[in-house]
Amino acid sequence: MTTLTKRNRRVEAPAEQNEGRRDPDDDDDEEEEDTDSKSLRLTLMEEVLLLGIKDKEGYTSFWNDSISSGLRSCMMVELTLRGRIHLEPQSTRRRKLLDRRVLVKSSAPTGDVLLDEALKIMKETEPAENVANWIELLTGETWNPLKMHFQIRNVRERLAKNLVEKGVLRTEKQNFLLFDMTTHPVTDGNEKTRLVERLQESLLERWTNDSRRMNHRMLALIVLAHMADVLDNALLALPDERYDSAFSRSRSLLDADPDTESAKVTTMAEEMIWAVLASFNKS
Numbered sequence: 001m002t003t004l005t006k007r008n009r010r011v012e013a014p015a016e017q018n019e020g021r022r023d024p025d026d027d028d029d030e031e032e033e034d035t036d037s038k039s040l041r042l043t044l045m046e047e048v049l050l051l052g053i054k055d056k057e058g059y060t061s062f063w064n065d066s067i068s069s070g071l072r073s074c075m076m077v078e079l080t081l082r083g084r085i086h087l088e089p090q091s092t093r094r095r096k097l098l099d100r101r102v103l104v105k106s107s108a109p110t111g112d113v114l115l116d117e118a119l120k121i122m123k124e125t126e127p128a129e130n131v132a133n134w135i136e137l138l139t140g141e142t143w144n145p146l147k148m149h150f151q152i153r154n155v156r157e158r159l160a161k162n163l164v165e166k167g168v169l170r171t172e173k174q175n176f177l178l179f180d181m182t183t184h185p186v187t188d189g190n191e192k193t194r195l196v197e198r199l200q201e202s203l204l205e206r207w208t209n210d211s212r213r214m215n216h217r218m219l220a221l222i223v224l225a226h227m228a229d230v231l232d233n234a235l236l237a238l239p240d241e242r243y244d245s246a247f248s249r250s251r252s253l254l255d256a257d258p259d260t261e262s263a264k265v266t267t268m269a270e271e272m273i274w275a276v277l278a279s280f281n282k283s
Helices: 024-033 044-052 067-081 113-123 131-139 145-150 155-165 189-203 216-227 240-254 258-262 268-282
Strands: 085-087 102-104 172-176 179-183
Touching: 044 067, 044 155, 044 189, 044 216, 067 085, 067 113, 067 131, 067 155, 067 216, 067 268, 085 268, 102 113, 113 131, 113 155, 131 145, 131 268, 189 216, 189 240, 216 240, 216 268, 258 268
Parallel strands: none
Antiparallel strands: 085 102, 172 179
């Protein structure tokens, strides 16, 4: 498990059917209005991968062992935001987030191949699994040979191709002495810059000091970027004082107790965001 750790002084080059809860589909308009109109509409998976890719080299850090599970966590949140899945309702006796199963609300196609693949697997699986188990199964981190087929393969490569099609990345071949590797350097630096700036602003100028008042996609992005060990990539270029402030605020959010925070929320999307953080803290 990796965590967001404070940088050294040397700065690297920047290169939601639950009574009393809103339907997650209602969140989409709110999220759209908060998105820079000049930006492409990227999925959470694509945004997290873009934060992790080195601009010129075109690949993620070889030392990052969290990005695979982080990207599968993105699928859970994105499917909830799109009204396809949700956590089973609370009972009279409150249960912890990771004791509640993931239920399929709608199996309607999302238009995204990876999301539809994950949704199909969840719909056809009985009994239903909890969030932590689904992240492990979709990542392939299971010792049960009967569940190995749940793994969604080549996620990074498929997401990179999506970003190539959207004009954000390009495809190159690089030689690494003993082997050649397909890489995807950033070709539209403006798109990544806008993403980084939105994330920085959410922790600085637009900081609310209350996660319930945050835009749901931005709250999700901060949590998921942390889980994928790429959050610091968006903060490194900040001057020291602003970096310290953004780091401190992100830590106050990420160190919060997910079960306590989820008890305060009103949407299924927020519940799922806290559930994925709970799964990360458990690992």
